[in-house]
Amino acid sequence: MSVDCREFEKLLSEGISELPSSVVAHVRECPACAKEWEVWQEIAEAAPALRKQWESPELWPRIRQSLDAEAEKAGRRRWWHVGSFRLWSPHWQGATAALILVLTGLGGWMMLRPSQPTSVEEERRLLTEQALGEIERSEGAYLKSIDKLSQLAAPKVRDPESAILASYREKLLLIDSAIGELRTQVERNRFNAHLRQELLLIYQEKQHTLEEILKDEAHAN
Amino acid sequence: MLTVSKLGLENGPPLENALIFQAVAQETGLSLPPKPAAIADEDWQHLEALLRGSLPAFERLYQQHGGRMKSIACNLMGNTSDAEDAVQESFLKVYRSIRSFQGHSSLSTWIYRILVNTCLDLKRKQRRQELPETASSQEDIPHPQGLTANHPLRLTLEKIVASLDERLRNVFLLFEVEGFRHSEIAGMLNISEAASKVALFQAKRELRGRLARSQHAARNQQ
Numbered sequence: 001m002s003v004d005c006r007e008f009e010k011l012l013s014e015g016i017s018e019l020p021s022s023v024v025a026h027v028r029e030c031p032a033c034a035k036e037w038e039v040w041q042e043i044a045e046a047a048p049a050l051r052k053q054w055e056s057p058e059l060w061p062r063i064r065q066s067l068d069a070e071a072e073k074a075g076r077r078r079w080w081h082v083g084s085f086r087l088w089s090p091h092w093q094g095a096t097a098a099l100i101l102v103l104t105g106l107g108g109w110m111m112l113r114p115s116q117p118t119s120v121e122e123e124r125r126l127l128t129e130q131a132l133g134e135i136e137r138s139e140g141a142y143l144k145s146i147d148k149l150s151q152l153a154a155p156k157v158r159d160p161e162s163a164i165l166a167s168y169r170e171k172l173l174l175i176d177s178a179i180g181e182l183r184t185q186v187e188r189n190r191f192n193a194h195l196r197q198e199l200l201l202i203y204q205e206k207q208h209t210l211e212e213i214l215k216d217e218a219h220a221n
Numbered sequence: 222m223l224t225v226s227k228l229g230l231e232n233g234p235p236l237e238n239a240l241i242f243q244a245v246a247q248e249t250g251l252s253l254p255p256k257p258a259a260i261a262d263e264d265w266q267h268l269e270a271l272l273r274g275s276l277p278a279f280e281r282l283y284q285q286h287g288g289r290m291k292s293i294a295c296n297l298m299g300n301t302s303d304a305e306d307a308v309q310e311s312f313l314k315v316y317r318s319i320r321s322f323q324g325h326s327s328l329s330t331w332i333y334r335i336l337v338n339t340c341l342d343l344k345r346k347q348r349r350q351e352l353p354e355t356a357s358s359q360e361d362i363p364h365p366q367g368l369t370a371n372h373p374l375r376l377t378l379e380k381i382v383a384s385l386d387e388r389l390r391n392v393f394l395l396f397e398v399e400g401f402r403h404s405e406i407a408g409m410l411n412i413s414e415a416a417s418k419v420a421l422f423q424a425k426r427e428l429r430g431r432l433a434r435s436q437h438a439a440r441n442q443q
Contacts, residue, residue, distance in 0.1 A: 013422040039429045047397035049375045052295040059305050060283055063312045070316055
């Protein structure tokens with residue numbers, strides 16, 4: 001093998017698509033390299049014909065459908081994540097215990113209070129309305145205290161000076177959007193205890209986050 | 222003044238950090254941060270929309286790359302039905318993991334990498350389950366350029382390429398058939414550029430030898 005044949009081989013191994021003029025001269029004179037180059041070229045020219053092209057009008061709608069489903073799933077996961085944040089923390093356990101206590105008390109009060117001379121359905125409606133009224137009043141008071149915390153934390157959150165504050169801010173935005181979403185659902189269905197319970201959990205998460213922001217600030221000072 | 226270090230973003234994924242920084246800067250009225258150099262302007266805007274999970278942005282992605290994705294998948298999977306499944310699966314993976322895209326390569330290279338890996342995974346799964354791999358039914362697929370669908374050279378080449386070692390076949394298909402550069406193929410297959418060049422050389426050598434044998438056999442039959 002001459003030096004030129006080796007050079008030709010080296011160029012092939014580097015994946016060149018055109019030969020430099022010095023090597024072209026060699027290829028013209030060397031039948032082995034000429035044959036090699038011819039086959040090489042033949043393969044390169046034939047290869048694009050292996051590209052496939054066909055119409056598939058159903059494919060994008062299928063993909064879109066799966067992305068929609070994924071988005072919905074992700075939304076639920078995000079929601080669950082916020083709802084179950086520190087699920088087993090002492091805060092959550094305390095809040096659950098308080099909620100159970102309130103609900104038990106409310107149930108007991110409804111059972112033991114003197115009965116009214118009205119129809120069963122009317123009585124149930126009144127009881128439900130009263131219970132709801134209680135819950136809404138407590139919720140209102142709870143919201144006021146969270147608002148106070150929000151006002152205290154507002155300067156820190158508005159202009160976060162650290163990564164942790166920036167992440168708290170992100171979290172609060174997420175919580176507020178979840179609260180907004182839930183409140184809309186609750187307004188549509190005031191009697192749904194499950195929705196109210198979820199709303200309460202989210203409020204607790206907000207309270208907890210605000211407390212952490214203020215605690216961090218106190219530590220920093 | 223707002224800085225990347227103040228936000229604690231200096232160690233995270235560069236693209237996502239840049240986008241977070243941009244969002245914070247916009248909100249606080251500060252000038253926008255420079256976009257990472259590796260990302261083109263158009264990719265940058267498109268990425269923002271993709272990160273928000275915007276479906277029109279994903280549709281645009283499909284319009285831009287869907288055709289080429291289908292072709293690659295079809296050559297790797299051997300039939301159009303599995304190819305379409307692979308493309309769908311890849312889009313789902315892109316949707317799920319777009320936030321982990323770090324901008325070290327172009328968005329398209331990243332997407333094709335996901336596609337190639339998805340195809341290889343599906344093939345492995347088929348082999349594990351011992352499913353009969355659907356035979357290539359290329360006759361009904363129009364080929365865009367060059368030789369006609371039933372040209373003897375194209376048919377022979379297709380058959381030989383399909384029987385190549387996986388590593389050689391992937392590089393050959395991506396370089397010669399789909400027209401990617403070695404640097405892009407390196408990113409897609411997670412190999413070095415040099416390894417991509419060597420694999421292409423080996424693939425062509427193998428093809429040349431087998432083509433010669435096949436032509437010789439055809440001449441003898443005549």
